[in-house]
Amino acid sequence: MSVSSVSNSPVLDELTIKDKIKDEPKSGELGQKAFLKLMITQMENQDPLSPQENTEFIAQLAQFSSVEALDSMNNKFDNLTENFVANQALQASSLVGRSVAVSSEIAQLDAGDIVAASVDVPASTNSVTVKIYAESGELLDQADLGAQGAGEMVARWNGEKLEVNGTVLEWNSSTEGGHPPGIYRMEFEASIDGEPTQLNAALSANVNSVTVGKDGVLTLNLAGIGPVKMSEVKQFN
Template sequence: MSELNATNNSVFNNLSIRDKKESTPQDNELGQSAFLELMITQLENQDPLSPQDNTEFVAQLAQFSSVESLDKLNNNFDSFTNNFVANQALQASSLVGRSVTVPTDTAILESGNVVSASIDVPSSTGDLSVSIYNEAGELVDQISLGEQPAGEMVMRWDGLNFEVNGDLTDWQSSHENGLPAGTYKFEVTSSIDGVDTVLETALSANVNSVTVASNGSLILNLAGIGAVSLADVKQFNE
C-alpha cells in the first residue's frame, strides 16, 4: 500500500496504477493480421472439388472480431478504473489535517479545539445522558441532556461546555477550568422501552494520512483511532 499526504504528491509515481506499462504481445498470440493471413491460406489450399462453405469463414471472422472487441473493452475499462482510483486518491489526500466523524466511542480533545459527535437516537426519550471517561477508564464528567427527540443528535464538547444541535446547554463541566487535552471515551445512554441502552456514537478525529489499499480502496489513518475506510465516514467537518 502507498501513503499519500498533503505535501507529497510524488507518491503517485509509486502507485502501481501509474507504473503500468503496455504489455508486449506474446509470440504465440494470434493477431488480426495473422488471422487474416491464415484464413487466406486456408482459402488458397482448399479442395476445389469440395470448397468450404463461406458461412464458416464469416462465422470465424465474426467470432474473432467479437473476441478482439471484448479485449479492447476490457483494456479501456481497466484504464478508466485506474484513472478513477488515481483521481479519488488525489481528492482524498486533501483530507489530511482535516477532521472527519466516524463510528467510534473514543476521541482526542486537543487544546483550544472541540470534539464533535453524532448520535442516532432511535426513539424519543426523556433521560438521555452522556458519560465521559479518561484514558484510565475513570468517569470524569456526566451530562444529563433530558428529553431528546428521535433522529440524529449532533453534539460539540470543548472540555468545559456542551452544545447540542447548535444550542449551548446550561450544563458545565464539574471541573472549573474544564478537562485537559487528552483521549476520552464517550458513552451515551437512554431508556428505550424501559431498558437502559447504550447508543452508537460517531466522533470526530483528525486525518493523519490517506492510504491506497492494494484493491484501490481508500483508507483514512485517524489520530487516536487508526485505519478507517473512507466509506465509513459519516461527516466531513469544517
C-alpha cells in the first residue's frame, strides 16, 4: 500500500492561501472614523435656525451601530467557516495512505495487496459472474460465483486467488502465479428474473492525497481512479 507524504499534500498549500493573500483596503468603504467625521461636519454646518433634531441624530447613530454589528458578525462567521474547513481538511489528510471504497469498476492492484469489492445484490440469484479485464480492455479471467442472497456480497482478489464472503474459490487464473500489479477493471453480473443484470460494486482504492477546493469541497485523489469527492466515498477501510 503506497503512502504519499502529508507534508507535500496540496491540503496545507490550500489552507495557507488566505494567509498569503490579504484583502486590500477598499477606499470606497465608509469606516467608523469617516462616519463620525462626516456626522460632526454635518452638525457643524447645520442651519442654526433649523438644527438637526435629537431623534434624527439618534436614528443615525442606531443605524451606524446596526451596520457595524452586522459587519462584525459577518467577519466572525467567515472566520468560523475558515476554521471549520481547515479542521475538516486536516482530518481528511489523515486518510492519506489508507484505503477507501468508492463506486467504480476500476481498481489498482499493488504488490502484496488486494482489491476488495462490496457488491450490491438486489435480489436472490442462482448465479453471479465476475469478469476481470486488463487496463487495455482484454478479458483476463471470469468465474461463476454461484448463488447469492439479496444484500451485500464481499469479494477479495489478490491477482491470483478470489475470495467471496470469506470463502476462497477454486478457480484457474489465466496467468500462472497470478496477475502482476497494475490497473484492472472488475465487472459483476447476476441473473435476476432470468435477465442478465449489471451489479453495482464499490471497489477499494488507496488515498494518495487530499485537496481542498476554493468552495471548501474535499477531494480524495485515489490510486488508479483519480479525484473523487469525499461525499462519494462509500466506506473507509
